[in-house]
Amino acid sequence: MITVFADDNESSRRMMKMVMNSIDPMGSHYFAENAAKAIDLVAEHNPDVLFLDIEMPGLSGIEAANHLKQVQPELNVIFVTGHPEYARDALRLYCSGFIEKPYDEYDVLEALKHLRYPLKQAISPLVVRCEGHFAVFFKGEPFTFKRRLTMELFAYLVYKNGAMCTNGDLLGILWDGDPEKGDHLRQLVKDMRDCFENAGITDIIVKRHGSLGLNTSAYEIKGNTASLNEEFNWV
Structure with a gap:
């Protein structure tokens, strides 16, 4: 599985790296400190799943997802945020998941099991x-x-x-x-x-x-x- 995760918080990126390496140790997982970089990584690696924080400097996660959905309508976007009030905005984009911070490996695994556009190969630890x-x-x-x-x-x-x-x-x-x-x-x-x-x-x-x-x-x-x-x- 190929994933991209964008969050301006370095500790959040470290946390997701640890989680993804546990869930999918043979996959390719890329990390960005802002939404603009995430868009570049999506274009370069064509990921199966894009994880986005919502409140980031410059382009927000919602804005980035809206842009990418027009280019790649079947991209699985999962929002990872500490602001549940954005859930309605996320649903309007028909996102694949919404994970509230703080989260753990189980939360991420459950989101991956219920993607809007299922992966070709099942995820197994x-x-x-x-x-x-x-x-x-x-x-x-x-x-x-x-x-x-x-x-x-x-x-x-x-x-x-x-x-x-x-x-x-x-x-x-x-x-x-x-x-x-x-x-x-x-x-x-x-x-x-x-x-x-x-x-x-x-x-x-x-x-x-x-x-x-x-x-x-x-x-x-x-x-x-x-x-x-x-x-x-x-x-």
Whole structure:
């Protein structure tokens, strides 16, 4: 996701940078100290979402949004302000959201979930990187499991892209089909489930009729999953 945030207050810009890096660590987020600079950034980067403070020196956020709506009518504009009295003016512009200061990550995430013009890809705090070395990030921080082999199990389920895998499939991938590793496999599955649940991710693992898969809407993929086969040398 590409975003632009304009606010003349430096601490506000730092706050939004922290929030966006947590919500969308792989995105591109740009910051401006005034509305005129924000207009330039919109022209340069064509963002998915523009966050605007309203009361800024020179051009106000309302004036900037009115100008940009004429140029890019489907631009998602979210106003971020400590002045709720501007809500009516914002609604007249058919904005995508109105966040009152002070705000937190939850407020921003909720606004992004209800955009007037939805993003092409859902926003998830869980990001799976398939390019280079396989890695998992949750809210911008590396996400790991207690057992080393659990990461390879998760990588294989990501590679299968939601397809259900039998215990036999997983034993074949991880231990060349050794049936005596059944207890070990159950320990890996428990480790994966427990680590996700401890992070508040309760909808990612799908179990059905002795098979295991992933809910692909619970995470965002960066890169090509086909590269995982080469990285892990699966047959």
